Amino acid sequence: MDTKIRISAVSYTNTKPFLYGIQHSDMINDIELSLDMPSDCAQKLIDNKVDIGLIPVAAILSLPRWEIVSDYCIGASGPVNSVFIFSNCEAKDIKTLQLDPESRSSNNLALVLLKNYWKADHQTIKNAPDYAAPTDPHSAFVQIGDRTFGKKQQYKYVYDLAEEWHKFTGLPFVFAAWVANKPIPAGFMEEFNKALKFGLEHRTELLKELPQRADFDLEDYLMHKLDFELTEDKRKALHLFHEYIKALNRDSSQD
Numbered sequence: 301m302d303t304k305i306r307i308s309a310v311s312y313t314n315t316k317p318f319l320y321g322i323q324h325s326d327m328i329n330d331i332e333l334s335l336d337m338p339s340d341c342a343q344k345l346i347d348n349k350v351d352i353g354l355i356p357v358a359a360i361l362s363l364p365r366w367e368i369v370s371d372y373c374i375g376a377s378g379p380v381n382s383v384f385i386f387s388n389c390e391a392k393d394i395k396t397l398q399l400d401p402e403s404r405s406s407n408n409l410a411l412v413l414l415k416n417y418w419k420a421d422h423q424t425i426k427n428a429p430d431y432a433a434p435t436d437p438h439s440a441f442v443q444i445g446d447r448t449f450g451k452k453q454q455y456k457y458v459y460d461l462a463e464e465w466h467k468f469t470g471l472p473f474v475f476a477a478w479v480a481n482k483p484i485p486a487g488f489m490e491e492f493n494k495a496l497k498f499g500l501e502h503r504t505e506l507l508k509e510l511p512q513r514a515d516f517d518l519e520d521y522l523m524h525k526l527d528f529e530l531t532e533d534k535r536k537a538l539h540l541f542h543e544y545i546k547a548l549n550r551d552s553s554q555d
Contacts, residue, residue, distance in 0.1 A: 304332045305488060306350040310476060311335040312445040313510070313518070314374050314382060314526055315354060320506045321499020327491050337402045338444075338476065345481050352480045352492075356405035357538050358545055363481055369489050370478035372496045373530040376462035377472040381525045382448050385410055386432075387440030387457035391418040398428040398441035405475055405541075406444045409461050412544040417468040450515030471537040472527060500528055 309315050319335075322328055336344065342359030344350045352369060360366050383406045387394055394414065399407040407424075414420045428434070432441050442461075443451070452458050465473045478492075499506070503522050510518055527534075 304330060305352065305484065306332045306334075308334050308336050308341045308344045308350040308353040308355075310338050310341055310354050310374070310445075312338075312382075313449075313521070314445070314475075316506055316510065317499040317503050317522060317528065318354070318372070318496050319499065320502060321495040321497065322492075324502070325491070325495040325498060327495045330488070330491075339402055339404055341476075342404060345479060348481060351482060352478060352484065354476050355479050356403065356476050357474050357541065358405040358408040360477075360479060361542060361545060363479070365481055367480050367483075368477050368530070368535075369480045369484055369492075370496060371493050371530055372478065372500070372528050373474050373534060374476040375472055375474045375527045375530070375534050376525060377527045378463055378466055379460040379525060380462035380473075380475070381452075381460065381521055382446070383409070383444045383461045383475065384448050384452070385440050385442055385457075385459040385461065386451065386455045387459065388434065388437050388455075389440070390457055391440075391459055392420050393438055394418075394420045394422050394440045395438035396425060396434065396436060396440070397422050398425050398431050398434055398439070400442040400444055401427060401431070403442065403444045406461060407442050408545050408548070409465060409473070409541070410442045411548055412541070413459075413461065413464050413468060415548065416544065417464065449513060453515075465537075469537065469540060471540065472531070472534050473541070474530070474534045474538045477530065477538070496528075 342355040345353035462473045
């Protein structure tokens, strides 16, 4: 391949199986790989600094042209154990929600659930100065990724957003998908999918390389909580989520 395909992937633990597959295949020589926060992944794809990104699905709506190009994703069919609202009160009583500066999709998922599922009359705060440490009894915050590991025990009210979405819709959830902003050669995508599949099939080997934690079950997380297949139900959930986000945006523009 004359020109290397530029790929941005999330740097969190949930992406390690994909990275393992890519790094253990010949494909690593055909790509420029960068590891980023989810929100930066999306921005690089929007700004055309990469050709493919493992991006939060809410960010897809900001792309003028997009196509999901892989059979795999970061998803869950129940509790995911790394995407939460941590709260000082019950969800229905939340008045102030601090958004996660590293997230797009999970912030949107929290807002969709607060409005449509919990019917909470709330306001949101971006870049809160006391982010992740609100003291008001009716405040809460969204947090995703490795920063949440071992944190569930520290809060009285904890909501796993993939689990709550499933209760609300009966569907699994897709947090991030491999998305391209231009046509990608079919031969490349075939090899790319093979590499991702290889990584998923070798999670046991990958786990031996990861630092173990006393406060979090990495094996359960990578083998059971995360669901990496982009099934029809996950596609259905993705489109439904997009409809809810559009409705949120319409409502906010009318306020």
